[in-house]
Amino acid sequence: MSQPYSDFVREFEELLERAVRLPRGGLAPATRPAPKPGAPLALILAPHPDDECIVGALPLRLQRECGWRVAVAPVTLGSRPERREARLAEFRAACAFLGWDALPLQDGGLAELLRRERPRLVLIPHAEDANSTHRRVHGLAVESLRAAGPGFRCAVAETEYWATMSDPNLMVEAPAGAAGDLVAALSFHKGEIERNPYHVLLPCWLADGARRGAELVGGQGATAPAFRLAALYRLSVWNGSALERASGPGRVAAAGADLPVIVGP
Numbered sequence: 001m002s003q004p005y006s007d008f009v010r011e012f013e014e015l016l017e018r019a020v021r022l023p024r025g026g027l028a029p030a031t032r033p034a035p036k037p038g039a040p041l042a043l044i045l046a047p048h049p050d051d052e053c054i055v056g057a058l059p060l061r062l063q064r065e066c067g068w069r070v071a072v073a074p075v076t077l078g079s080r081p082e083r084r085e086a087r088l089a090e091f092r093a094a095c096a097f098l099g100w101d102a103l104p105l106q107d108g109g110l111a112e113l114l115r116r117e118r119p120r121l122v123l124i125p126h127a128e129d130a131n132s133t134h135r136r137v138h139g140l141a142v143e144s145l146r147a148a149g150p151g152f153r154c155a156v157a158e159t160e161y162w163a164t165m166s167d168p169n170l171m172v173e174a175p176a177g178a179a180g181d182l183v184a185a186l187s188f189h190k191g192e193i194e195r196n197p198y199h200v201l202l203p204c205w206l207a208d209g210a211r212r213g214a215e216l217v218g219g220q221g222a223t224a225p226a227f228r229l230a231a232l233y234r235l236s237v238w239n240g241s242a243l244e245r246a247s248g249p250g251r252v253a254a255a256g257a258d259l260p261v262i263v264g265p
Helices: 004-020 057-066 081-098 109-117 132-147 176-186 202-216 259-263
Strands: 041-046 069-074 121-125 154-159 170-173 230-238 243-245 251-253
Touching: 041 057, 041 109, 057 069, 057 121, 057 170, 057 176, 057 230, 057 259, 069 081, 069 109, 081 176, 109 132, 121 132, 132 154, 170 202, 176 202, 202 230, 251 259
Parallel strands: 041 069, 041 121, 121 154, 170 251
Antiparallel strands: 154 230, 170 230, 230 243
16 A cells, blocks of 8 residues: 555655765865864774764764864774774875864873863763663773863763763764765764665664753753754863863754853863
């Protein structure tokens, strides 16, 4: 029996199949102005190369709308030694496409990176993400924030992917252009998407973020925002010794919102 929603689902499946055949990597980035000296920094601590693209809606908007600098440190290069050199090259290409700085870890590790770069915002996976490396990186990030010293303070946005958070407090719209660039950047991670073309499924994940965020961030029974794609985060402040959840109601950052005010100090 044919009915309009069956046709919708078939067309959606066909769209995904066509998307899988789009070029992977090799795309030229748009020319964008470099951040001004002293621009605030959003630092992504990525458990693996590719996570920077998946959770990148907030830093990408801070870069494009507010002139922030974005940098990414891949905390691991994956569990397969034979793939690590290629994954590092893919990571650098994805960052170059987005105009982000790639910061492979050096002697001194994460704590030294934090002291040297002084980020205003750090993005880390949440403690219960359903991937063992993501969970380890959460713990390592918290230890490194503490090791950076009692005078070190910044905003922290916990991210999700393999398991969602039950209590996000920040929903960030991912406009189509920004979401498309995150998908394109993810396509540079060719070795990973060959086994699972999850780059073309990123809009589906962002659509589910908008669905969940309407209730979890906006409040139960709240009217959903007009936008269709969004990423969810748990926003906190590192107060020099611990993560302190941002106070007040959930925050919704539609396109054009004052992101630095929403993110906080």
